[in-house]
Amino acid sequence: MALKLRLARGGTKKRPFYHIVVADARSPRDGRFIEKLGTFNPLLAKDNEGRVVLNVERAKHWLSVGAQPTDRVLRFLDTAGVANREARSNPNKGKPGEKAVARADEKAAKAAAIEEAKNAPKAAPVEEAAADEAPAAE
Structure with missing residues (x-):
């Protein structure tokens, strides 16, 4: 029996x-x-001693008999000093998904286009420029 x-x-x-x-x-x-x-x-605060109440002696007994703790219970046993839990690392967990990356690229492209439009030299309107250069004939 497992x-x-x-x-x-x-x-x-x-x-x-x-x-x-x-x-x-x-x-x-x-x-x-x-x-x-x-x-x-x-629901209790993490530093509250009533958050986790555990009979350590019985837990040791069941571990010696071969019971396997789940990940959350293994965390409790690790803090109690009964078992050792290996630290896990999932570097891909924090990475954004495909759609989020696409949205970010699209947003960056729009921002670059707006910034480029602001920094481009402004050309004088064609009609006003022609009127200034040629004197009016009377």
């Missing part, structure tokens, strides 16, 4: 509250679990 240390959602709509549980990997997220290890309240 065991997972994961979060089971509780709370009401728009007010999440999670239980940290040991469950069979095949059971539903909020379904049957084997043991409750703690709680996680994301």
